[in-house]
Amino acid sequence: MVEIKAVMKKIIVATFIAGIGYGLVSCGTTEKAKPIKMYTIRQFMDIVQITGGEFSPDETKILISSKETGIFNAVEIDIHSGTARPLTQSTDNAVFAISYFPNDERMLYTQDQGGNEINHLFVKSLDGGVTDLISDTGAKASFAGWSHSKKLLYYVSNSRDKKYFDLYQIQIQEGEKNVYPATLLYKNDKGLNPEVISRDDRFISLSENITTNNSNMYLLDTQTGKVQLLSAHEGDAHYNPQYFSPDGKYLYYTTDEGNEFQYLARYEVSSGKKEKVGDAPWDIQYAYLSRNGRYRVVAINNDARTEIRIYDEGNGGKLISIPGLPDGDITNVNISDSEKLMSFYISSSKSPSNLFVYNFDTREVKQLTHTMSKDIDPGDLVAGEVVRFKSFDGMEIPCLLYKPLGLKPGEKVPALLWIHGGPGGQTRLNYSASLQHLVNHGYAVLAVNNRGSSGYGKSFFAADDRKHGNEDLRDCVESKKFLATLPYIDTGKIGIYGGSYGGYMVMAALTFAPEEFEVGVDLFGVTNWLRTLKSIPPWWEANRKALYNELGDPFTADSVALHNKSPLFFADKITKPFIVLQGSNDPRVLQVESDEIVAAARKNGVPVEYVIFPDEGHGFIKKENNIKASESILKFLDIYLKHLPADQAGEQEKL
Numbered sequence: 001m002v003e004i005k006a007v008m009k010k011i012i013v014a015t016f017i018a019g020i021g022y023g024l025v026s027c028g029t030t031e032k033a034k035p036i037k038m039y040t041i042r043q044f045m046d047i048v049q050i051t052g053g054e055f056s057p058d059e060t061k062i063l064i065s066s067k068e069t070g071i072f073n074a075v076e077i078d079i080h081s082g083t084a085r086p087l088t089q090s091t092d093n094a095v096f097a098i099s100y101f102p103n104d105e106r107m108l109y110t111q112d113q114g115g116n117e118i119n120h121l122f123v124k125s126l127d128g129g130v131t132d133l134i135s136d137t138g139a140k141a142s143f144a145g146w147s148h149s150k151k152l153l154y155y156v157s158n159s160r161d162k163k164y165f166d167l168y169q170i171q172i173q174e175g176e177k178n179v180y181p182a183t184l185l186y187k188n189d190k191g192l193n194p195e196v197i198s199r200d201d202r203f204i205s206l207s208e209n210i211t212t213n214n215s216n217m218y219l220l221d222t223q224t225g226k227v228q229l230l231s232a233h234e235g236d237a238h239y240n241p242q243y244f245s246p247d248g249k250y251l252y253y254t255t256d257e258g259n260e261f262q263y264l265a266r267y268e269v270s271s272g273k274k275e276k277v278g279d280a281p282w283d284i285q286y287a288y289l290s291r292n293g294r295y296r297v298v299a300i301n302n303d304a305r306t307e308i309r310i311y312d313e314g315n316g317g318k319l320i321s322i323p324g325l326p327d328g329d330i331t332n333v334n335i336s337d338s339e340k341l342m343s344f345y346i347s348s349s350k351s352p353s354n355l356f357v358y359n360f361d362t363r364e365v366k367q368l369t370h371t372m373s374k375d376i377d378p379g380d381l382v383a384g385e386v387v388r389f390k391s392f393d394g395m396e397i398p399c400l401l402y403k404p405l406g407l408k409p410g411e412k413v414p415a416l417l418w419i420h421g422g423p424g425g426q427t428r429l430n431y432s433a434s435l436q437h438l439v440n441h442g443y444a445v446l447a448v449n450n451r452g453s454s455g456y457g458k459s460f461f462a463a464d465d466r467k468h469g470n471e472d473l474r475d476c477v478e479s480k481k482f483l484a485t486l487p488y489i490d491t492g493k494i495g496i497y498g499g500s501y502g503g504y505m506v507m508a509a510l511t512f513a514p515e516e517f518e519v520g521v522d523l524f525g526v527t528n529w530l531r532t533l534k535s536i537p538p539w540w541e542a543n544r545k546a547l548y549n550e551l552g553d554p555f556t557a558d559s560v561a562l563h564n565k566s567p568l569f570f571a572d573k574i575t576k577p578f579i580v581l582q583g584s585n586d587p588r589v590l591q592v593e594s595d596e597i598v599a600a601a602r603k604n605g606v607p608v609e610y611v612i613f614p615d616e617g618h619g620f621i622k623k624e625n626n627i628k629a630s631e632s633i634l635k636f637l638d639i640y641l642k643h644l645p646a647d648q649a650g651e652q653e654k655l
Contacts, residue, residue: 036380036406039440040651041630044433045623046373047352050075053343054099055336062343062368063087063107064355065097070623072096074109074124079341079357082368087124094621098143101172102150108143114585115617117537121155123180131178133170134159140539148199148291154185156194163541164188167204185222191542192218192227195241198248203269205241205251209542211549212424213462215239217253219269230267233257236458242286246293252277254284260457264298282307283455289313290335295320295342297333301455303386304400304428306331308344322358324365326351329429349402350381352431380405382439389482391451391475395463398456399479400427400447402439403488412490414641415483416521417476418447419498419505423468423550426455434630441634441651442642444489445497446482450475450505465550469508469565476509477516492518495641497633499523500589500618507567507597510574519640520578521633524589524618527597528569529562530554537587568593571600577607577640581629583616609636 049067056063056076066075066084074087074097087107088095098108098121107124120134121141134141139159144167146153151172156165167186173179185204186194192206206218206227217231217239230251231239237257242264244251250266263279264287278284278298285299285306294314300307308330310320328348335342340360347353355369372378387401404413416438420427427447439445449456450472452464464472476496483489496517498506503525510520526532533554536544552558563569578601582594591612598610611632613625620626631650638649 036404036440037377039376039380039437041433041437041627041634043373043375044437044440045627045630046375047431047433048369048371050345050353050355050369050371051332052097053332053334053345053355054097055334055341055343056100056105057103059336059338059341062355062357063097063100065095067623071621074107077355077368079366079368082366084369092615099146102146103172103174108153110142112617114615115583115619115621116585117587117617123178125178129178131180133180133182138162140165144194145197147197147201149201152201153180154197155182158539160184160187161189162538164191165193165539165542167194186220193542194220196243196251198244199246200248203244203248203251205244205253207239207241209546211236211546213238213458213465213550217241219251219267230272231255231257236462238262238458243288246289252287252289254287256283256458260459280307290339291337292339294339295335297335299331299333301426304398304426304449304455305329306428308333310342322363322365325356347429347431348383349429349431350378350383380440381436387446387482389479391478393471395451395460395475397451397475397479398449398453399482400449402435402445402447403486404439404442404444407488412488413442413444414493414495414637415444415446415489416637416641417479417494417496417498417517418445419476419496419502420447420449420453421498421500421502422454423452423464423472423501424454424461425501426453428455434626434633437630438634438637441638443637444483444486446479448476448479466552466561468551469504469512473505473508473513476505477513480516493641495519495521495637497521498525500525503589504567506578508565510576510578511567511570512573514573514575517576519576519637521636522578522580522594522597523629524582524586524594525580526589527567527593529566530559532589532593533562535590568597568600571597572604574601574604574606577636579609579611579633579636581611581620581632582613583618583620584612584614585617588618607640 050064052064054063061076061078063076065072072094073090074095075084077084093111096110109122110119112119119140120132123131136159139157141155141157144154144156153170156167158165160166166188168182169185170180170182192208195205195207197204202222204220208216214236215238219228219230240254242252250268252266254262255265256262262283264277264284266277267274280300283301285301287298289296296311296313298309306329312318312320326346328346331345333344342358344356345353352371354371357366382402384402387399388396391397427449452472454461484491496506496509503522506520506522507525507527509517552562554562580594580598582591584591598608601608635650638644
């Protein structure tokens with residue numbers, strides 16, 4: 001069975017205007033004051049960021065992407081010794097490792113140019129040569145998996161039509177051919193996106209995004225060419241194909257049909273019968289089956305934390321427990337083809353992701369990486385808890401609160417609202433160097449999962465539709481009342497910080513609620529919805545109508561409402577200082593968005609700082625750029641929120 005690594009359709013908008021994701025936290029009860037060491041952002045970012053985890057064919061190594069050099073490169077880790085060996089040495093564009101080839105150690109990876117999101121697929125051969133599988137320089141492509149037979153490589157690309165992603169297959173040749181002719185397997189001319197493929201390569205599940213709250217699921221029979229709708233329904237419901245059963249009789253999928261949360265169900269191909277397989281009081285994020293069908297892995301979004309359940313299907317579906325693991329979320333679970341080994345990550349708000357391997361036979365757990373900087377005492381980092389408050393209309397808003405450590409009795413500190421991207425994103429439990437840096441330097445942070453955030457049921461997710469910059473912004477304003485209940489918050493020094501859609505919320509707050517927040521930190525935020533929605537990249541065509549349905553159609557009468565919620569056209573109302581950070585190659589929120597709001601606000605005499613990264617896109621990948629961004633933000637906040645003299649602001653005078 002082939003599983004295409006598609007983005008969950010429930011957060012289409014979050015993917016388009018993706019924000020920076022940050023983690024869960026805790027305020028805890030009053031702790032005994034103790035001296036806390038203050039660290040630089042470079043120390044916080046001297047962690048080794050890693051992602052991915054694919055086994056080599058002989059299961060002696062794991063392929064990951066590592067940012068140890070300051071930019072992501074492909075690295076393989078020997079499972080026995082833990083030794084890491086770099087496979088690529090890029091110094092300009094990030095390299096994200098995907099997989100070894102099924103029967104040899106050729107390596108597949110993806111890369112774009114300066115964050116422009118025009119990703120190609122590359123094969124690094126055993127002799128070190130590199131082949132770009134995509135000849136069209138303007139086309140995007142992404143890996144869609146290996147066939148169960150290990151004879152085919154699948155990928156999707158918009159090389160034929162920039163609006164839609166077709167499915168291609170490559171017959172894997174043994175040995176070093178360095179030539180990979182592709183065959184078009186499925187022509188996508190209606191916005192039906194390929195998702196998962198049956199083990200016999202006959203059936204392909206397809207998905208259709210109708211709105212950000214509604215989707216459909218289809219089944220393509222490649223033998224007959226017939227495409228069948230599987231999800232006829234009334235009202236709003238999501239359908240997300242996950243995997244086919246080993247015998248091809250069932251398609252497993254997640255859906256929220258008739259329910260607030262996504263649950264796991266299956267569709268019988270021969271009869272059309274549907275039945276629920278499993279659920280939870282939260283969304284089931286994804287599910288998959290190991291190669292031989294022995295283990296079923298299910299991930300649950302449990303109140304902004306990832307809960308993993310692994311069932312032993314060969315032992316009556318018994319739930320597997322792994323004792324002795326460190327505290328934190330388990331993510332990126334991958335079971336080897338032999339089903340003897342499992343790799344996974346563990347992370348928390350106080351610890352970046354580390355890679356582990358579990359042996360099902362010996363029950364041994366081995367930690368392969370130690371990514372935290374040795375300079376940092378974990379006791380100086382902030383963990384946290386979920387908190388909630390009731391907003392203006394009684395809706396309960398979940399938040400994540402970070403309280404600086406070591407506060408003295410009666411001491412009050414400035415606070416920042418931390419607004420995620422999306423608008424359908426969610427702030428979750430992750431290690432964030434930028435956030436820990438701010439808390440370490442004396443700022444409380446309240447990460448607000450305002451209405452419209454994913455993970456809290458479909459009603460909550462849809463609650464901000466066509467109300468962006470209004471009711472979700474009111475949630476943020478209302479959060480100040482919650483902060484006022486905390487005795488250590490200086491209520492006269494509250495700012496707002498956000499990236500992407502969160503950046504829009506920052507500028508909306510400074511424009512439409514200009515006296516509520518003392519400062520704003522805007523990372524590549526939308527300021528002109530008319531232009532942003534008209535300039536959607538062509539490869540978002542399948543999602544364009546869904547975006548327009550939620551946010552508004554700029555080519556219709558909706559343009560009036562979009563104009564009225566765009567901060568750029570009301571920049572004369574801005575009175576508070578703000579800082580803007582922007583990547584020049586951003587294809588989602590164009591640099592002109594930031595250019596114009598900065599120029600407009602400066603006409604008011606408002607203090608504005610502007611930091612541009614010419615080699616970044618939507619979000620900053622390079623370590624040095626992230627360091628510069630955080631240094632600039634801290635100095636700005638020290639001056640305009642803490643009101644420190646310029647020569648005392650930032651890191652240099654504190655260490």
